[in-house]
Amino acid sequence: MKIYNSLTNKIEIIDKKETYNFYVCGPTVYDFLHIGNMRPFITADVLIKYLKFKNKNIKYIINITDIDDKIIDKAISEKNTEKKISEKYTINFLEDFKSLNLSEPNSFLKISDFIDEQIKFISKILENDKGYVKNGDVFFDIYKSKKQYGILANKKIEDLIPNKRLSENDNKNNPLDFALWKKTDKGINFKAPWSEGRPGWHTECATLNYLFFQKEKVDFHFGGIDLKFPHHENERIQYLAVENCELSKFWIHNGHLNFGEHKMSKSLNNTILIRDFIEKYDSNTLKIIFYKMNHTSPIDLTTLLIEQSAAEVQKIQNIYNKISYYKITNKITNSKKKYSYLNDVLKNLENNLNLPNCLTVLQEIIKEINKSLSDSSLSYELLEQFQIINQKLLGFNFKYTVYSLADEELILEYEKCKKNKNYQQSDLLREQLKLKNII
Ligand SMILES: [Zn+2]
Structure with a gap:
């Protein structure tokens, strides 16, 4: 199996092993999520399902950022507590996640449960002389990791600096340095050796990767392309500062979901919430939309694309209905024919998750099933391949009809x-x- 690695900018072969470790950067829980937010989880799920089908073990972690300025601001605007806000949107996220029929992670980890661990992690960075304390804030010192910084983002420090300016109240030495710990009395804060405050966002994920995958390392670290820089670059550089090795073997970044000329985002007010989409359509339709493009490519969502995808879903559901009817009126046979549909889907998945081609194979098997329904030759083999492709590999949840x-x-x-x-x-x-x- 090979897949595109953002770290090396190459399609690379995945090492053969028994257990694969996955980490997907989870949401900051201050609002409902939109469908674009789910693309990393859906992409990770396809790879997980493939590896599970190959009898591999999966260790999978998703973090939940439940302490953040955005949560504080929301709490103030809604005249509520931060805890209530983060709890409400955590529940909503978990409901949305469930509604998409995705592989469950081993844990959803709330970042507020790991404050001591983050303090220890920051202390290690300071011990290794890769950061500094200034007026109660702690910063990562980019210049002390100069050679390694920017490799994931494929950027040189010199090119990055002009884009960054120090603001007047910045305590940091250099514009690219980033906060590991922020001294603050705004919102929930915690005691640390440096001040009362909160850990920085980039430190959360780096700490969790360090804690849960320290010995064996992460194989696949997922996120949207907008997280590549600075979030993932900053996660990576902290991990290097502590462990002196790469945080993840593969970094997998999915393309944006654009809607109405722009990236779907809360700030642009052009979002479709997951729950609204699921109410009107279903998770199968969302997956078909995503599968139409390679995971690294952006998707231009239009109403037409949604309607076309919903029609394709209906077409597949109709086949399930027809098969259910057929099972009552006909006998399923053992086929003498050998079908290669399942093999074709596996080969496409092994080739950098070629999901558009998987959808083409799905169309072909539907044609074959229609043919065998009309000449009464439907076989167990064909049905089994159809079911594995839909359910176990592509993660659809089509249902057979249950008759009274x-x-x-x-x-x-x-x-x-x-x-x-x-x-x-x-x-x-x-x-x-x-x-x-x-x-
Ligand atoms: Zn992250």
């Missing part, structure tokens, strides 16, 4: 009348089946 006993009898009676050319009776039964939405 009475409905099953009605179907059988209708088919019997048709076969015996009892058209008057079969027409009557047909109307009943239509009324029940069975045919």
Whole structure:
């Protein structure tokens, strides 16, 4: 299996091993999430499902940023406590996550549960002389890691500096230095050797990676492309400062979801919330939209694209309905034919998660199923491949129809009348089946 690694800018082969470690940067819980926020989780899920299908073990962690300035601001504007705000939006995030039929991580880790660990992690950076304390704030000193900084973002320090200016109340020595610990009396704060305050955002993820994957390292670290710099670069450089090795073997960044000419984002007010999307469509439709492009490419979302994807989902659901009906009226056979659909999907996934091609294979197997439904030759082998591709690999949740006993009898009676050319009776039964939405 090979996949694009943002760290090396190359498509690289994944080492063969028994357990793979995953980390996806989770949300700051101050508002509802929109569909674009879920692309990293959906991308990670496809890789996880593939590896699980190959009988590999997965260790998977998602963090939840439950202390942040945005939460404080929201608490002030809603006249509520920070805790209530972060709890409310954590619950909402977990509900949204569940609604997408994704592989559950081993843990969702709330960052407020790991303050002592972050203080210890910052202390290690200071011990290794890679940071400095100034008036109660702690900063990472970029110039002491000059050679290694910017490799992930593919940027040189000299090129980055002109974009950064020191503001008047900045305590830091250099514009690129970033806060590991912020002294503050605003909002919830914690005691540390340097001051009362809060850890910096970049330190959260670096600490969790250090704590949970220290010995074996992370294999895949996921996030949207906007996290590549500075967030991931800053996570990476802290880890290097403490462990003197790379934080993750692969960095996997997904492209933006654009909507109406711009990136979908809260600040631009052009978002579709996950819960609103799921209410109107479903998780299958969202996945089809994402799978139409390679995970690293941006997606230009339009109403037409959503409607087309919803129609494709309906088409696949119709096949499930037809198969359910067929199972009552026909026998599934053992096929003499060998089908390669499953193999084709696996090969496409192994080739840098080529999801657009996987969708093409899905179209081909649907054609084959339609053919065998019409000539009564549907086989276990074909059905099994169809189910594995949909459920186990692409993470769709199509359902077979469950008929009541009475409905099953009605179907059988209708088919019997048709076969015996009892058209008057079969027409009557047909109307009943239509009324029940069975045919
Ligand atoms: Zn992160």
